Amino acid sequence: MNVIEIADAADGRLADYLRLRDVNLRRSLEAEHGLFLAEGEKVVRRALHAGYRPRSLLLTERRRGVLPGIAADLPADLAAGPEAVPVYVVPESVAEGVVGFHLHRGVLGSFHRMPLPGLGTVLAGARTAVVLEDIVDHTNVGAIFRSAAGLGVDAVVLAPRCADPLYRRAVRVSMGAVFTLPYTRLTDWYGGLSELRERGFRLLALTPAPGSVLLPDALAGAAPDDRHALLLGTEGEGLSSRWLDQADVRVRIPMAERDVDSLNVTAAAAVACYELVRSH
Amino acid sequence: MNVIEIADAADGRLADYLRLRDVNLRRSLEAEHGLFLAEGEKVVRRALHAGYRPRSLLLTERRRGVLPGIAADLPADLAAGPEAVPVYVVPESVAEGVVGFHLHRGVLGSFHRMPLPGLGTVLAGARTAVVLEDIVDHTNVGAIFRSAAGLGVDAVVLAPRCADPLYRRAVRVSMGAVFTLPYTRLTDWYGGLSELRERGFRLLALTPAPGSVLLPDALAGAAPDDRHALLLGTEGEGLSSRWLDQADVRVRIPMAERDVDSLNVTAAAAVACYELVRSH
Structure with a gap:
């Protein structure tokens, strides 16, 4: 040495x-x-x-x-x-x-650093993916990678403005999951989701807003070969209206009737990844 | 005013x-x-x-x-x-x-502050409870309260050394869930779990260690009136051996075969609360 x-x-x-x-x-x-x-x-x-x-x-x-x-x-x-x-x-x-x-x-x-792989490489063979729109907090990005990797999601795709998974804090919080879980970054925020749809992914937009379908119901009857991408939005505002419009279906996590509006984004991501992998 | x-x-x-x-x-x-x-x-x-x-x-x-x-x-x-x-x-x-x-x-x-209610009051009518052993980080305590309340867990019980849910940061991270989700604190760490068992709760110890049962399998066939308490341990070390020994069954969250040892405690709590409520 x-x-x-x-x-x-x-x-x-x-x-x-x-x-x-x-x-x-x-x-x-x-x-x-x-x-x-x-x-x-x-x-x-x-x-x-x-x-x-x-x-x-x-x-x-x-x-x-x-x-x-x-x-x-x-x-x-x-x-x-x-x-x-x-x-x-x-x-x-x-x-x-x-x-x-x-x-x-x-x-x-x-x-x-290594060059980021192309979307085709990251999604080859993937049946489940998480797509992070503008999660700007490195701790949240790291925590979502850790949960997605641990629970068995196949790939992560980042919007152009999402925080860097290789930033020190994200790396540490992920416990190194950012090294093993394949990911890449879209260059086109506005049109990028169509590239996932062209590859056969059904786009599920996670949102607590009214008018959404319960996530387990949206996944009921999924075949093992179906491809699902779960879209997650920023900590405060959630997904942009553009991405909500681009999704195939809006989904929500079943919540109790209490004075709690929603889960925080890392808890929501963990539950949604769990349900996504379970249904495949 | x-x-x-x-x-x-x-x-x-x-x-x-x-x-x-x-x-x-x-x-x-x-x-x-x-x-x-x-x-x-x-x-x-x-x-x-x-x-x-x-x-x-x-x-x-x-x-x-x-x-x-x-x-x-x-x-x-x-x-x-x-x-x-x-x-x-x-x-x-x-x-x-x-x-x-x-x-x-x-x-x-x-x-x-208001006096903490007794265990009997907190657990009256509860079918699901989360029991936090020595979670010392206020952010984690707040996040677990938010997830438990949002997903519909009925009560929280704290070990004597668990961090204070009414500490400012815990309150903020919980988004006020610490005000609405009934909770109390055990005075006896060593023997306290027996009080839950006497009230008919089956004690599930969440641990990634070998020898545990998959959580969904442990809950399969649960009747709506069954009572389950999910025991969660500290961020680093997990549950104490005393509490592991006191539990009725050790459970784990289904994980992918990757180089990720476990979920962080708030992600694990969210997934476990989700599964717990879903099965009731």
């Missing part, structure tokens, strides 16, 4: 890890270099398992013990030799100086 | 609203005075609807317009006369000086 001790938070080799809570800086830095960060031993190893290639790793001295496990997950050319990935080991105070807070987990990886 | 303009953040009448992000201060202050805070017009009005009596309300000048709606929800003796509840109207800068951050929603209410 190419282990490098660094004692100075201003060392330029640590630039990938700078000020992790500065959202604007991170967005431009990560876009410019085509990188994303994974946090914690488990999530870093899941990124490696999924085939993402690291640019470097950062460990606090206390967490040196994770090295053998990570080394075992590295492809041979990155574990040793001229292309070996640099592993920066730093005191806790240096880590804190770089990232801007106490680095509790003590393990970070900076990874190269 | 007893509207009082205050221009000084140090005014003692605003003491209920002091430093909302100082968890230790809030815990002792709220326990000492038996109060809790509701945040935002909708949640404040839901607290009033549910019969909680306000100690005072705090509005920023910009949100003065909510007053008629709130006045309509106040009991007559609190809307006018010698017992009229004080409504403090303050500039935004004063609100920020008191609570410690920009008060985006601009509406706060300080309410008297």
Whole structure:
């Protein structure tokens, strides 16, 4: 392993890890270099398992013990030799100086992004998909990926304005599900749903508004080979009227007659994914 | 309405609203005075609807317009006369000086707590209940209340160490479901579950560990009058071995064969509540 001790938070080799809570800086830095960060031993190893290639790793001295496990997950050319990935080991105070807070987990990886696959690739063989319109909160995106992957949904499709699943917080909340669940992003918000319909997907728009059908009823009698895409809208406003109009059917989760208007978007997504997979 | 303009953040009448992000201060202050805070017009009005009596309300000048709606929800003796509840109207800068951050929603209410009902009261007529062991995160507690109420679970029971549902963040995330869904707290962690069993509840321990039964299978053939309590454990460790041993059956949510160990606790709670209510 190419282990490098660094004692100075201003060392330029640590630039990938700078000020992790500065959202604007991170967005431009990560876009410019085509990188994303994974946090914690488990999530870093899941990124490696999924085939993402690291640019470097950062460990606090206390967490040196994770090295053998990570080394075992590295492809041979990155574990040793001229292309070996640099592993920066730093005191806790240096880590804190770089990232801007106490680095509790003590393990970070900076990874190269891969080009997003095309819609055809992501949906090949998929019978169930979740389509996120403008979910802007990274925690919600990560939580929905975790639920969709865990419950067995086959693919995720993002609208152009949906938050980035490879943003650090989304990655962490997803527990690495963003690495294993195939996803891509539509480039065309207005017309993009027609590409799903052309591929045989029936579009179910989840909305608590009146005039919708109970989700289990909408799925009753589905054949195993049917293709269903569940459309989920933003945290506050729900789906746009354009997407509601484009859907084949509006569906809702059966709710109690109480003074509660709706579930939050991650709870609704979990229940809907469960029902979707169950009916296939 | 007893509207009082205050221009000084140090005014003692605003003491209920002091430093909302100082968890230790809030815990002792709220326990000492038996109060809790509701945040935002909708949640404040839901607290009033549910019969909680306000100690005072705090509005920023910009949100003065909510007053008629709130006045309509106040009991007559609190809307006018010698017992009229004080409504403090303050500039935004004063609100920020008191609570410690920009008060985006601009509406706060300080309410008297009510004594928690006994277990018998909470469970009277209930066929489904959720029992939270040591969920320590207020966001998770609030989200579980919202899902349980929305999906139609009848009651919630808390272990002694579970986080407070009336803590500000739990209240907000629950969207006021903590006011409408009956709940109480066990005083005895070790033996408390036997009180549920004595009342005819079958105890289902939710756990991703091997050796559990699929939740839908565990509920198959349930009669409408059967009573089921779903036990949920902490975010990281899950249920204690004591509670696992006390349960009638260990259940799990059907999961895909992927590199995802489990759902997060709020997603798992939502799916499990959905399945629980559906089978009754």
